[in-house]
Amino acid sequence: MIFFWAFVVGGIICVIGQIMFDVFKLTPAHTLSALVVAGAVLDGFGLYEPLIDFAGAGATIPITSFGNALVHGAMEEAQKHGLVGVVTGMFEVTSAGISAAIIFGTLAALIFKPKG
């Protein structure tokens, strides 16, 4: 059953993105930024975690979970260290994604040439 809901929720998030591309003529940068902000705000209201429990990867793989993860890291640190934790804990959870992207990006620049 988790596969089914992952499929539906992940698909719906992508369809929202596609609508923003085609109907509102937003650039990919604007669309992805809006989705990240949406993820952060949803987590602020405590709504994103239930969605992950419900849809698994359908909710964690789309970019909205990046906003969710940022808030999560910030809140965890904030519980230990107060307000400063919001800043210091920001990348706690998302570090893997960003570090991997930087490392693989640099490697790719060494290995590959643009294909055109």
Add this chain to the structure above:
Amino acid sequence: MIGQFIQTFFIYNYNFTEQTAGNPTVAVMIFIAMLLTGFGVYDRLAQFAGAGSAVPVTGFGNAIISAAIEHRSEGFILGVGGNMFKLAGSVIMSGVFAAFIVGLIKTLLIQWGAL
């Protein structure tokens, strides 16, 4: 709709490997994105999948990796380093700022005993 098919493909991969800990999976997904980008497949996939390939975390990896490859010709420091985040930077900026505001409000509310 096509996005869903791409999405399921990733989801099946994902669920078979890791159920709970997301971090290694994210790194693996970005590694896959690197290979697809480097071999010139990702841009073709995207033309037909649209948001289906842009919205998942692989799209984030593709944004960074494609910019890094593209600007290799301007040198490693100014080209790759300076341009790597030219597409993904907007996502990080808006995400971090939004998370900061949300985190700030939530922390203050907790400290005031409202939550």
Add this chain to the structure above:
Amino acid sequence: MRTWEFEQQPVIVSTGTVGGPFEANGRLADDFDTLHGDLWLNEDTYEKAHKVLFEEASLRATEKAGLTKEQVDFFIGGDLINQITPTSFTAKTIGAGYFGLFGACSTSMEGLALSAFIINNGGAKCIVTGSASHNAAVEKQFRYPTEYGAQNPPTSQWTVTGAGASVVMAQGEGPVVTSATIGKVVDMGLTDPMNMGGAMAPAAVDTIETHFRDRNIDASHYDLIATGDLGHIGREVAFDLMKKHGTDIPEEKFQDCGLMIYREDQPVLAGASGAGCSAVVTYGHLLNRMKKGELRRILVVATGALLSPLTFQQGETIPCIAHAVSIEYGGGSL
């Protein structure tokens, strides 16, 4: 009056056209002098490959005319890269007097019109003119990194990898440049850079109608009116607009360079574009057809969208332009 008539009949004595791998699979592959199987052209950057494209086309044209570089008085050309550097490096190789033009995809005919004007008025004996574009180099500048997975909408156009150049002289054998209409900037307030054909169509219509009015002719004067890179959508917009204005052009006579160059099954969405597109189609395909006697009088209307990535991001509209040049061959009088 924006139309020049050239009484001295400047002649296009030779042409050179070079294309890339995507063009080699296209419909007009036979009309190219040189085709490259690799987008890199053995260079280490796409920008250098872009320069080599233009150099090869220009040198090929002078060679075919039996001229040496020293006999060329002026080189007039342009491309789409920042500060038109590929053209400037080509000008360095040729070593002639140099006019650098920026007219986006209208550069080809802007250069031919200026060359014909200078020759017609005795300002030079021999001019090399042309324009070029390189798909990967241009995409990198105007859109996203080439490997970035951005979805191009069906209205967007594919940038041609190619360069076309011609040698224009006061005397010689070949098609004659008879007149030219210089376009003015037309801006209909459109802001979607993924639909440039639609934005450019009104500029093309304005130039065609001005040309007819100034020369006191109509579409029946020409065997073919070829616009430069309007694509499917732009061509339809232009056609409807002319119908509304009462300018009558039979549909089969009104063609678009951006729709000629590739096959139906190539993934080019609305058609081709790029500074090299109208240059390679005109100097290759169209002039070849004239030499075969299939066409006697043609009007090439090259259209350009004069935007930059900066003006688009700052929310500016897309200013457009179109330049028309009429070419005749086969003993036709003016």
